[in-house]
Amino acid sequence: MVGGTGEGGTGPTRRGIDTLGLREATLGLADQVADAVAVGEAVDGLPAGEDVANVLVLGMGAAGAVGDVLEAVGELFLPVPVVVAKGYDAPSFLGSDTLVVAVSHSGDTEEVLVAAEEAQQAGARMLAVTSGGRLAELAGEWGVPVAPVPDGLVASRAALGAMAVPPLVCLERMGLFPGAHGWIQAAVDQLRVRADELSSDRSSAVALARRLGRSLPIVYGSGAVGRVAATRWKTQVNENAKSPAFANVLPEAGHNEVVGWGQNGDLTRQVFQMVFLRHDEEHPQQARRFAALETVLDEVVGGIHTVEAAGEGALAQLLDLCLVGDAVSLELAAQEGVDPGPTPVRDDLARLADT
Numbered sequence: 557m558v559g560g561t562g563e564g565g566t567g568p569t570r571r572g573i574d575t576l577g578l579r580e581a582t583l584g585l586a587d588q589v590a591d592a593v594a595v596g597e598a599v600d601g602l603p604a605g606e607d608v609a610n611v612l613v614l615g616m617g618a619a620g621a622v623g624d625v626l627e628a629v630g631e632l633f634l635p636v637p638v639v640v641a642k643g644y645d646a647p648s649f650l651g652s653d654t655l656v657v658a659v660s661h662s663g664d665t666e667e668v669l670v671a672a673e674e675a676q677q678a679g680a681r682m683l684a685v686t687s688g689g690r691l692a693e694l695a696g697e698w699g700v701p702v703a704p705v706p707d708g709l710v711a712s713r714a715a716l717g718a719m720a721v722p723p724l725v726c727l728e729r730m731g732l733f734p735g736a737h738g739w740i741q742a743a744v745d746q747l748r749v750r751a752d753e754l755s756s757d758r759s760s761a762v763a764l765a766r767r768l769g770r771s772l773p774i775v776y777g778s779g780a781v782g783r784v785a786a787t788r789w790k791t792q793v794n795e796n797a798k799s800p801a802f803a804n805v806l807p808e809a810g811h812n813e814v815v816g817w818g819q820n821g822d823l824t825r826q827v828f829q830m831v832f833l834r835h836d837e838e839h840p841q842q843a844r845r846f847a848a849l850e851t852v853l854d855e856v857v858g859g860i861h862t863v864e865a866a867g868e869g870a871l872a873q874l875l876d877l878c879l880v881g882d883a884v885s886l887e888l889a890a891q892e893g894v895d896p897g898p899t900p901v902r903d904d905l906a907r908l909a910d911t
């Protein structure tokens with residue numbers, strides 16, 4: 557369910573330009589997840605699961621989001637901690653009892669390659685998730701198993717299922733995530749239902765994008781599921797709609813960020829709208845806090861919208877929220893006439909940093 561306050565409403569929508577075909581790839585998440593199960597099952601030469609003390613995921617941007625998903629799953633289901641490293645450096649606990657999952661769609665993301673080399677030198681057990689590039693070459697040299705990302709997935713940010721699911725299946729095969737197949741199947745079932753709804757011109761994503769208009773969204777989620785989904789919403793709005801967006805996690809934000817709301821309310825009301833991501837895993841006390849937050853924020857933001865996850869289990873609900881956010885980001889792009897594919901500012905940044 558998507559609901560809320562604020563201006564706008566449903567109506568005929570423009571699909572706009574989409575040179576990479578991100579919309580089709582995004583709405584195909586259910587098939588992507590289902591296909592990725594077979595990829596995870598086919599990975600050869602997995603390291604032993606015995607005595608794995610921790611899991612370290614290396615990834616940047618959308619591949620870092622894969623790490624966030626694995627971290628949330630770890631928090632909810634795994635007997636060992638999962639940590640995500642989004643940068644050049646691997647954490648100091650890295651050792652032979654660490655399972656390192658190096659994720660890069662292109663296989664050429666510099667930070668991941670540097671941290672993966674460090675992991676290899678530390679004698680970590682490794683798995684690479686990539687469609688090729690230098691990471692695939694290194695994996696070949698090191699004898700590291702690879703979960704291949706299939707050709708045809710247009711960008712890292714449209715390959716969340718293809719990159720996150722094989723490691724989950726591998727974790728199950730290594731004895732670290734019993735029941736993974738069942739939770740993944742529940743996610744596929746829900747993603748099919750959601751994609752049906754989202755493909756309509758009068759979908760909840762179209763309606764929410766219209767209400768958000770040209771405001772800056774601030775996305776709040778709670779717990780592991782809400783934290784990861786809110787961050788994914790933010791980054792997808794950034795990358796697809798090329799718009800500023802922000803995310804924070806409850807209950808922590810209630811202890812600091814929320815304290816700043818109220819001052820300059822005339823200004824914040826013109827600029828920001830809130831999106832609350834709700835799910836069945838949230839702490840009962842959190843439900844009361846969301847209601848209280850609506851009262852506190854009502855006067856100082858342009859609108860408050862609630863998106864409720866559906867599906868059986870935490871993984872289904874997490875991916876469900878991600879899919880809605882992906883769709884909203886694409887609708888925001890369409891309604892502003894923005895092509896979601898190219899990311900010129902990031903390309904400029906990389907060029908400037910390399911000169």
Ligand SMILES: O=P(O)(O)OC[C@H]1O[C@](O)(CO)[C@@H](O)[C@@H]1O
Pocket residue numbers: 616617618619620659660661662663664665668711712713902
């Ligand atoms: O999965 P990859 O290819 O490592 O890309 C990770 C991130 O880096 C970029 O390719 C470029 O910054 C992003 O599109 C992506 O989110």
